[in-house]
Structures are given as structure tokens and as C-alpha cells.
């Protein structure tokens with residue numbers, strides 16, 4: 001469902017590898033959610049989302065270090081966006097969502113991946129230029 005696509009590649013190897021991993025984690029959550037044979041998957045999804053949170057933070061830190069190393073002009077915009085996204089991820093609390101609400105989980109995953117795609121295409125691409 002979710003995957004790294006050709007047009008998401010910035011050409012900066014480490015950043016691309018990390019973006020790839022982010023999509024993999026989002027996809028793991030999606031696949032797990034739709035797997036009808038695993039009991040207690042709610043906890044597993046919460047775990048994966050936590051991994052996504054942690055990995056996103058690590059990735060942003062790397063990306064910011066890279067921007068700093070090349071003296072990237074629009075770093076401030078990036079930092080603000082990264083911080084806002086981390087806040088949103090931290091605010092997510094699966095326990096507040098009805099366990100049977102497939103739509104709610106789907107919405108979260110869609111939000112996360114849409115944000116990533118737009119951010120990569122509109123902002124991270126500019127780092128590579």
C-alpha cells in the first residue's frame with residue numbers, strides 16, 4: 001500500500017534510505033491492520049506507530065544535521081515543519097480511537113503518509129538542489 005516511489009528520491013543516499021524505511025514502517029502498520037488472522041493486533045499497531053514516531057525523530061535529526069552541514073538556506077522552514085509533525089505524532093493516542101474503527105486507523109495512516117509525501121516532494125527535494 002505505502003512505498004517509496006521513484007519520484008520521492010532526492011539523490012541524497014542517507015535521506016532516501018531513511019524515507020524508504022518510513023514508508024516501510026507505515027506499510028507494516030497498514031498490512032497488520034488489514035490482517036484478519038492476527039489476534040490483538042491493536043497493540044501491535046500501537047507498537048509500530050511508536051516505532052514510526054521514534055524513527056521519524058531520528059530521521060529529522062539526520063536531515064537537519066545534513067542541512068546544517070551544507071549551509072542550507074531554508075533550514076528554518078524545515079525545522080518548523082519537522083517539529084510540527086513530531087507534535088502531531090505525539091498527540092496521536094490510539095486508545096482514544098474505537099478499536100473497531102478501521103476508518104480511524106486508515107485516516108491516521110493516510111494523514112502520516114500524505115504528510116511525508118508532500119514534505120518530501122515540496123521541501124526535501126529542495127535540499128538536494
Ligand SMILES: [Fe+2]
Nearest residue numbers: 063078123124
Ligand atoms: Fe524534511
